[in-house]
Amino acid sequence: MDALKERVRTSRLLGQDEYLVLHGGGNTSVKIDGILWVKGSGWDLGTIEEGGFAPVRMDALLGIAQKEMISDSELVRLQKDGMTDKAAPAPSIEAVVHAIIPYKFVDHTHADAVVTVSNTPNGRELIQKIYGDKVVVVDYVMPGFILSKAIAEAVKGREWSEIEGIVLLNHGIFSFDEDGEVSYQKMLSLVKKAADYLEQNAKIDVKSEISERTKEALSGEISTLRGCDVGIEAIDTVGAKTFASLDNLEAILSGGPLTPEHVIRTKPRAVSLEEGREAECVKAYADWYNGYFEANNDGTKIILDKAPRWGVVKGKGVFVAAKDEKEAKILKDIISHTIDAMLRAVKLGGWKSLNERDIFAIEYWELEQAKLKK
Ligand SMILES: [Zn+2]
Structure with missing residues (x-):
């Protein structure tokens, strides 16, 4: 039998x-x-x-x-x-x-x-x-x-x-x-x-409310910072909309990536901003990135670009900032999962992944740099 x-x-x-x-x-x-x-x-x-x-x-x-x-x-x-x-x-x-x-x-x-x-x-x-x-x-x-x-x-x-x-x-x-x-x-x-x-054909989408004007402004600021044309794409998921409306966004966003290797795609954290303040928020991000680099560089590393790969427009939505379609797809996948993880972790008390030093070690690890160059 x-x-x-x-x-x-x-x-x-x-x-x-x-x-x-x-x-x-x-x-x-x-x-x-x-x-x-x-x-x-x-x-x-x-x-x-x-x-x-x-x-x-x-x-x-x-x-x-x-x-x-x-x-x-x-x-x-x-x-x-x-x-x-x-x-x-x-x-x-x-x-x-x-x-x-x-x-x-x-x-x-x-x-x-x-x-x-x-x-x-x-x-x-x-x-x-x-x-x-x-x-x-x-x-x-x-x-x-x-x-x-x-x-x-x-x-x-x-x-x-x-x-x-x-x-x-x-x-x-x-x-x-x-x-x-x-x-x-x-x-x-x-x-x-x-x-x-x-x-x-039937995704349950929740359209982001990030305005076209904000997307254009972000595209301009981030393109300049990155040194190439960058397009802004919103993530239209229930999770993204919920995430953008959280009270304690800054604390969550400073908590690090989902898993260390994501950092080479996503940068250590997102830019967060309010509509109408795109330029100063992107500049503040670049300043923060500079500080992060200086604090962790042992004197042998060369700084990468300071442009954010994703961000949150408070109350409106989440976006990715990508140089081409392929990067946009990768970022959207990673960030969608990251947001869902963060939302759940918050329910368990908060989001706290790796510390900056360990994240830096991956972002500036020569083997990771080599992967990106491929
Ligand atoms: Zn049946």
Whole structure:
């Protein structure tokens, strides 16, 4: 019964991911020697054990699948009749669906990303655009017998070997394979496709309120300081907006980078400013950077440019100051993570990473300098 053990293992992995199922949702099965072991009702995938699976004869289930129409209570009775161990929990109402999918392992979840895309006015088209024709898309019907009919109808005339999964609109998704781990991985990669689509097309943005005038002023001041053209891009995330509104910004910003190696991209700290005072705030930053260099230089280092790579316009938003698109992308990624880390650390009492001396040692470390020059 190694297959049942494997079934328990990957069922738990699915059940412990709240982006896939919540509180007892979803179901899984494995076919072993003519028996379908399917999640028993009342069991939660995240904590299921071997005893949580109901053993039902495949011939009984495939017999039910051949019927024209039966009621839910009839389905429950027939499924129960097919059980090889009457003391086991009652099989999931989806047992027939699991039986007609001709693979050893079948996984079913209600993945947030998939149902999110599906629950939109153009849900079917979007799902088909994301998955192409490798995934069968089935219109919503009640779970149970009718769903098994709808799936059988949808796959008619198609080769199962060419089907990677089944999306049930407004409900969830199925993956399947002869191998338990592969079926689990297929679920993850199918869900990731929907999640990537949402990430690209439906980010929950909060527009920064940094004005164009401030961006222009900052671009001018920071370009001069850095000695090349620098563009200003706002970070439009909930975190960035929340961060810009914190009371104790100066204390947090002086607390250092997320991890030391970031310093070669980000400089030791951000510039903070108020709208209308761009020039003096950027100058104050350069003065601070000079002081930082003087205090830590052992006399052998040559000062780098004094231009900030990111900053906060109080109450308005967070921005990065980058010389090209590539740098802007890197800075946005690092700063988005840094801000989220800082916001959480503040809840634990404050932000305090490395001291200036250790940060300086990395920023002016010859090996780090060499990496930048590449
Ligand atoms: Zn379901």
